[in-house]
Amino acid sequence: MATVTTPTARPTGAELEEALDDGITRVRVNGVDRELAIDPDTPLLWALRDELRLTGTKYGCGIAQCGACTVMMDGQTIRSCVTPISAADGGIVTTIEAIDSPEAKAVQEAWVAIDVPQCGYCQSGQVMSATALLTENRKPTDIDIDNAMAGNVCRCATYVRIRQAIHDAAKKLEA
Numbered sequence: 001m002a003t004v005t006t007p008t009a010r011p012t013g014a015e016l017e018e019a020l021d022d023g024i025t026r027v028r029v030n031g032v033d034r035e036l037a038i039d040p041d042t043p044l045l046w047a048l049r050d051e052l053r054l055t056g057t058k059y060g061c062g063i064a065q066c067g068a069c070t071v072m073m074d075g076q077t078i079r080s081c082v083t084p085i086s087a088a089d090g091g092i093v094t095t096i097e098a099i100d101s102p103e104a105k106a107v108q109e110a111w112v113a114i115d116v117p118q119c120g121y122c123q124s125g126q127v128m129s130a131t132a133l134l135t136e137n138r139k140p141t142d143i144d145i146d147n148a149m150a151g152n153v154c155r156c157a158t159y160v161r162i163r164q165a166i167h168d169a170a171k172k173l174e175a
């Protein structure tokens with residue numbers, strides 16, 4: 001996994017205007033500036049997977065209902081399957097391949113320690129959402145976790161282990 005520290009602020013002023021004006025999507029992905037000459041309606045998910053070969057982000061439903069495609073854009077989790085690449089123009093995107101904050105590391109270690117995944121398909125989205133939760137709330141309750149993770153569906157029903165791993169990661173961050 002790449003370890004890239006990713007800034008979370010969009011460019012402003014002349015830099016942003018250039019990014020928005022010429023039909024080319026400029027987006028910083030995992031700390032690397034990219035230029036994408038593709039249909040502006042292309043979902044960000046397919047730009048990541050097909051153009052940039054970042055296949056850790058998964059396609060599940062395509063209608064913002066399962067969370068498999070979750071990535072960070074400008075510091076917020078988004079569903080990349082319903083986010084056109086034009087919305088990412090001038091933006092900063094981080095995928096599962098490059099999350100490296102203390103919260104992300106704690107989540108990934110907790111995931112491994114109790115062997116959360118079953119088939120694994122949903123898990124990059126789960127890890128992105130769990131990381132976002134702990135970034136905002138270092139001591140989530142069960143209800144906080146259930147609310148934050150409600151948009152991430154797991155067909156293997158790993159929900160109990162996900163909840164435990166988030167609590168374990170929170171404890172590790174406290175220590």
Ligand code: FES
Nearest residue numbers: 060061062067081
């Ligand atoms: S593939 Fe995006 S939410 Fe399901």
Ligand code: FES
Nearest residue numbers: 119120154155156
């Ligand atoms: S681990 Fe199989 S869908 Fe979640």
